[in-house]
Amino acid sequence: MYTDVPGQFEVLENGYVIAVDGVIKELCEELPKVYDESTVIDHTNKLIIPGFYDLHLHAGQYLQCGTGMNKQLLDWLKDYTYDLEKDFVDTDYADKVYGRFVDDLARYGTLGSCVFATSSTEGTERLYEAYKAKGIRAFVGKVNMVRNAPDFIIEEVQASLDGLKYLVEKYKDEPLVKPIVTPRFAPTSTEESMEALGKIAKEYDLPVQSHISENPAEVEWIKELYEWSTSYADVYDKFNLYGETPTIMAHAVYLTEEERKLSQNGKVYLAHCPDSNVNIVSGIAPVKQYMEMGIKVGLGSDIAGGHKIQMNEAVVRAIQLSKIKCFYEENNQPLSLSEAFYMGTACGGEFFGNVGKLKEGYELDALVIDDHELYKERYTLLDRLEKFLYVGDDRWIVERYVAGNKITV
Amino acid sequence: MYTDVPGQFEVLENGYVIAVDGVIKELCEELPKVYDESTVIDHTNKLIIPGFYDLHLHAGQYLQCGTGMNKQLLDWLKDYTYDLEKDFVDTDYADKVYGRFVDDLARYGTLGSCVFATSSTEGTERLYEAYKAKGIRAFVGKVNMVRNAPDFIIEEVQASLDGLKYLVEKYKDEPLVKPIVTPRFAPTSTEESMEALGKIAKEYDLPVQSHISENPAEVEWIKELYEWSTSYADVYDKFNLYGETPTIMAHAVYLTEEERKLSQNGKVYLAHCPDSNVNIVSGIAPVKQYMEMGIKVGLGSDIAGGHKIQMNEAVVRAIQLSKIKCFYEENNQPLSLSEAFYMGTACGGEFFGNVGKLKEGYELDALVIDDHELYKERYTLLDRLEKFLYVGDDRWIVERYVAGNKITV
Numbered sequence: 093m094y095t096d097v098p099g100q101f102e103v104l105e106n107g108y109v110i111a112v113d114g115v116i117k118e119l120c121e122e123l124p125k126v127y128d129e130s131t132v133i134d135h136t137n138k139l140i141i142p143g144f145y146d147l148h149l150h151a152g153q154y155l156q157c158g159t160g161m162n163k164q165l166l167d168w169l170k171d172y173t174y175d176l177e178k179d180f181v182d183t184d185y186a187d188k189v190y191g192r193f194v195d196d197l198a199r200y201g202t203l204g205s206c207v208f209a210t211s212s213t214e215g216t217e218r219l220y221e222a223y224k225a226k227g228i229r230a231f232v233g234k235v236n237m238v239r240n241a242p243d244f245i246i247e248e249v250q251a252s253l254d255g256l257k258y259l260v261e262k263y264k265d266e267p268l269v270k271p272i273v274t275p276r277f278a279p280t281s282t283e284e285s286m287e288a289l290g291k292i293a294k295e296y297d298l299p300v301q302s303h304i305s306e307n308p309a310e311v312e313w314i315k316e317l318y319e320w321s322t323s324y325a326d327v328y329d330k331f332n333l334y335g336e337t338p339t340i341m342a343h344a345v346y347l348t349e350e351e352r353k354l355s356q357n358g359k360v361y362l363a364h365c366p367d368s369n370v371n372i373v374s375g376i377a378p379v380k381q382y383m384e385m386g387i388k389v390g391l392g393s394d395i396a397g398g399h400k401i402q403m404n405e406a407v408v409r410a411i412q413l414s415k416i417k418c419f420y421e422e423n424n425q426p427l428s429l430s431e432a433f434y435m436g437t438a439c440g441g442e443f444f445g446n447v448g449k450l451k452e453g454y455e456l457d458a459l460v461i462d463d464h465e466l467y468k469e470r471y472t473l474l475d476r477l478e479k480f481l482y483v484g485d486d487r488w489i490v491e492r493y494v495a496g497n498k499i500t501v
Numbered sequence: 502m503y504t505d506v507p508g509q510f511e512v513l514e515n516g517y518v519i520a521v522d523g524v525i526k527e528l529c530e531e532l533p534k535v536y537d538e539s540t541v542i543d544h545t546n547k548l549i550i551p552g553f554y555d556l557h558l559h560a561g562q563y564l565q566c567g568t569g570m571n572k573q574l575l576d577w578l579k580d581y582t583y584d585l586e587k588d589f590v591d592t593d594y595a596d597k598v599y600g601r602f603v604d605d606l607a608r609y610g611t612l613g614s615c616v617f618a619t620s621s622t623e624g625t626e627r628l629y630e631a632y633k634a635k636g637i638r639a640f641v642g643k644v645n646m647v648r649n650a651p652d653f654i655i656e657e658v659q660a661s662l663d664g665l666k667y668l669v670e671k672y673k674d675e676p677l678v679k680p681i682v683t684p685r686f687a688p689t690s691t692e693e694s695m696e697a698l699g700k701i702a703k704e705y706d707l708p709v710q711s712h713i714s715e716n717p718a719e720v721e722w723i724k725e726l727y728e729w730s731t732s733y734a735d736v737y738d739k740f741n742l743y744g745e746t747p748t749i750m751a752h753a754v755y756l757t758e759e760e761r762k763l764s765q766n767g768k769v770y771l772a773h774c775p776d777s778n779v780n781i782v783s784g785i786a787p788v789k790q791y792m793e794m795g796i797k798v799g800l801g802s803d804i805a806g807g808h809k810i811q812m813n814e815a816v817v818r819a820i821q822l823s824k825i826k827c828f829y830e831e832n833n834q835p836l837s838l839s840e841a842f843y844m845g846t847a848c849g850g851e852f853f854g855n856v857g858k859l860k861e862g863y864e865l866d867a868l869v870i871d872d873h874e875l876y877k878e879r880y881t882l883l884d885r886l887e888k889f890l891y892v893g894d895d896r897w898i899v900e901r902y903v904a905g906n907k908i909t910v
Contacts, residue, residue, distance in 0.1 A: 155875055158891025159884040161820070162838055176879075189875060370821045373828055373835075399817075399891040408808075411570070412779045419782055420829045426782075429571055466564055466598065470585075475568040482567025482808040485894065 093477055094142050094450040095434040098383060102450075103473055108132075109140060111456040114496030118452055137468055138490065139461040139477055142448050143203030144403030145229075145440025148301070148342040148363035148392025151219050152177045152210035152235075154193040156396040165307070165372050170242075173396070178244050180215030190222040193401075197228060199486045199501045200402045201459045202393075203494050204229035204444045206301050206340050206363075208274055211235045211245050213255030220259070223269040228494055229444050229457075233274025233301055234259055238285045241276075249285045253292070260296055268494070271296075277303040278327045279313055290332035299338040299443070302328065305351070306343040307374045325351040335359040338443060342392055345369060345377040352385060361388045361443055364435065366409035368397030376417045379410065379435075380425050390440035391432075404481045407432045429478055460491035502886055503551050503859040504843040507792060511859075512882055517541075518549060520865040523905030527861055546877055547899065548870040548886055551857050552612030553812035554638075554849025557710070557751040557772035557801025560628050561586045561619035561644075563602040567808040574716070574781050579651075582805070587653050589624030599631040602810075606637060608895045608910045609811045610868045611802075612903050613638035613853045615710050615749050615772075617683055620644045620654050622664030629668070632678040636908055638853050638866075642683025642710055643668055647694045650685075658694045662701070669705055677903070680705075686712040687736045688722055699741035708747040708852070711737065714760070715752040716783045734760040744768040747852060751801055754778060754786040761794060770797045770852055773844065775818035777806030785826045788819065788844075789834050799849035800841075813890045816841045838887055869900035 093103050110117045110127060123132070153173055160172045180186045190209075197205055207230055209216035216234040223230040236252045237245065247255070260271045273293045275281045281289075293300050305311055305324050314324045321327045325347070328334040334341070335357045342363040347355065355362060364379045379389045391406045392398070400406070414427040427435075441448015447457045461480050471479065480488055492499040502512050519526045519536060532541070562582055569581045589595045606614055616639055618625035625643040632639040645661045646654065656664070669680045682702045684690045690698075702709050714720055714733050723733045730736045734756070737743035743750070744766045751772040756764065764771060773788045788798045800815045801807070809815070823836040836844075850857015856866040870889050880888065889897055901908040 155879060158888040159880060161887060161891060162835070192873075192875065367821075370824055373824045375828060376825075401892075412776075415779055415782045416785075416825055419784060426571070464601075466601065470564060471568060478570060479567040482570060483810075 093139060093473060095430050095438050096449060096451065098431040098434040099428070101430050101433070101474060105473060106136075109450055109456070109458070111496050114456055116450060116452055116454050116456050119450065135460050135491070139463070139473065139480065140450065141459050141461060141477065142437040142441060142450055143457040143459055143492065143494070144201050144436050145390065145444060145448055146197070146202045146205040146393050146403055146406075147340050147361060147390040147440050147443065148365055149205060149395040149401070150208040151190055151193050151395070152180050152208065152215070153396035154401075155189060157401070158399040161371050161399065174242050174245055177210040180210040181212045183214050183218050186215040186218035187222070190219045194222040194226045194228070195501060196401055198226050198492060198499050201486070201489050201492060202228070202401070202403050203457045203492065204441065204447065206231045206233075206272060206443065208233050208235050208276070208301070211237055211247055211252070213258060216259060217262075220263055220269055224266065227268065227497060227499055229268045229447070231270050231272035231299060231301070232263070233272045235274050235276050236285060236289060237276040237280035238282055240280050246280070249282065249288065252285065253288050256292060260292070260298065264296060271298055273298050273300045273333070275302050275333065278324065279310070279317055283331070286328070286331035286333060290336065293337050294332055297337060299340070300333050301340040302333065302342070304328070304341040304344050305346040307372070308346060311346055323348050323351050325354045329354060340443065342394065343369065343374065343377065344382070345375045352382065352387065355382070355387045356385060358388070361390050361439070363392035364389055364410060365392040365394035365398055366406060366413045367400060368394035370413065371399065372397050376413045378417070378424065380414055380427055380431070383431065388439055388442070389435055390443065391436045402485070403436050404484060407436045407481050410435065429481070433481070456493055456496040458493045459489050461488050462490045463488055502548060502882060504839050504847050505858055505860065507840040507843040508837070510839050510842070510883060514882060518859055518865070518867070520905050523865055525859060525861055525863050525865050528859065544869050544900070548872070548882065548889065549859065550868050550870060550886065551846040551850060551859055552866040552868055552901065552903070553610050553845050554799065554853060554857060555606070555611045555614040555802050555812055556749050556770060556799040556849050556852060557774055558614060558804040558807075558810070559617040560599055560602050560804075561589050561617065561624070562805035564598060565805040566810070570780050570808065583651050583654055586619040589619040590621045592623050592627050595624040595627035596631070599628045603631040603635045603637070604910065605810055607635055607901060607908050610895070610898050610901060611637070611810070611812050612866045612901065613850065613856065615640045615642075615681060615852065617642050617644050617685070617710070620646055620656055620661070622667060625668060626671075629672050629678055633675065636677065636906060637903055638677045638856070640679050640681035640708060640710070641672070642681045644683050644685050645694060645698060646685040646689035647691055649689050655689070658691070658697065661694065662697050665701060669701070669707065673705060680707055682707050682709045682742070684711050684742065687733065688719070688726055692740070695737070695740035695742060699745070702746050703741055706746060708749070709742050710749040711742065711751070713737070713750040713753050714755040716781070717755060720755055732757050732760050734763045738763060749852065751803065752778065752783065752786065753791070754784045761791065761796065764791070764796045765794060767797070770799050770848070772801035773798050773819060774801040774803035774807055775815060775822045776809060777803035779822065780808065781806050785822045787826070787833065789823055789836055789840070792840065797848055797851070798844055799852065800845040811894070812845050813893060816845045816890050819844065838890070842890070865902055865905040867902045868898050870897050871899045872897055
């Protein structure tokens, strides 16, 4: 089961997914004779679905999930986050925490993630290595920040760029784990640093990730910091950081008409982070409206503004928030299950290449779900998928494949 | 750790909980000499907290958790719920499903629950037995419904009352698992059936549970069905079903001033069901306002309008919804962690007697939580509790005690 378009599921019951060298060749009801000698793995009565792709989360905040959730954003950063991020200059500590982080991603079925590490180059290198060891996909970002945060986690512009370039050179040709240009957000950058980052993105043809319009105070701050700008997105755009190369922008709760237009260019992916937007009381992003405008919208757990690393929870919370938005605001419609699933699988997967769909020509990234006999005997395949998304956990996922390779957890 | 009042946690670090015959004798920092010969169970570096008490859920809907969540309420009942509830006349099926249901409650730390079974007397009997076998607390309700639902799950008034009385006589003297009078909700009752239920509640001194004001259409329907009533609560109150004996009313999203006043009598417990209220797009109950008026508010998972049986999820979702309510409506404040925890432990526990607090004179119902070393070395006890509530699951709960007895899962 998978979604090819947001509006509906593709369902093949009791069929075969045929993969050659990690790429899906065809889906069929009967096994063609030509594969008589091939290996057949029997997953009868289980669900085979794409993996999840998390478009926004902070590995350096993983330990902090679910703490300080009743603090205001700035106190939360000050009392918890920055202190924690600082410790990732210690590579032993980074190995311990990132190892657990990457294990948990795989365990919960997140086969690809676009991740912020911290500003530490050495620490970020350990995160690349943790992903490589596990064999799951990632775009790994060393966080570039040069002002408006405590001294102990910002860097001089040149040092920040040098660190980035070192990691880009080291990892740019990796098959699964790749670099991504990562200004934390415009307030911790300067025009100088963003201009340099835009150049690096273009020179190496690298994707970009950052934050945008998470809450109204932040949007106001942008106007003060960049007086010449016509919008938050305009700041990034000015420095070739908004869709010049594939770009993920997290949150996007308050995009103006101008920004929505800029986001339609096909290379911008908005990462909707439902739990985080509630926990930090940011507001509810109008993602259904964005999708109807042809803007690409994926999902992010936003660890640790969001507390759950499980992407099935993000799928569910996106639906729940869309229902609440309908309840309180006119001109909104709730997300359907297939739309939310599409966001977490097909749209997110697209950022990584041909993954996120169980379709000819796509790499075989897949999860095998085994649910309880009492469900199997009573419910349809789609009911069972919905149930997994709403109430399942890692124990329901019995196999994980990335590019046809089995991942061990 | 526990809450004695909603506004704060009581924390004893590296202390002892001393229980004699299942009742807490004292909490202390050093073990008094008099207990030198007593059994000491070492839970060093773990968290000891009260169990959770779920004030509203439907055992007969357990299989349905997380299916049909994008349906409208009436279609959902028609296409899924009623068909499922019907099957509990088959006692073998009831044993299978209820066995799993009660196992899961214990596994996730719900040590007491106020539960709707179905209208089947035989089926409901199996639910009593499942709870007894597990050794956790429950008020078990045979669902009394005599109209406005498909024929195959309603009963004649007399048959419904006879079934209730049979179960009451059989189980009224049980120590942990007790009967509760359970009209499904006023629309499926008649004046005749409610009058009889009110009399039974009074005669046997039984508590009562039902639904109230889940959504505006339902409130309108009540006005049509009971033209003489001044409010939804007034209908129950007329028949001694609103706080004459201890009473749980689920949802209460839209209580009028008159109903709020009726709910202040000290015997009415509102069961706030956050996930359900979102899934079915009912609205967000103003629970903080209710609590400030001195109304008792506990939490319900509302399986299967709610999808998660885990009460830590209900605690978190209550906080999240209170934040959203603040965002959209004036005159609201978010729930603090201690307030939401109090709802799910101390307030819910009160309905079962002296449980829900780790305090002298209370029965020892408790959970022992073991979290990861990386958390223990970094965070305070309260941070670790918050983290368990936000991201923990049953694997973090290493022991469960009910009245001092260890529960096996």
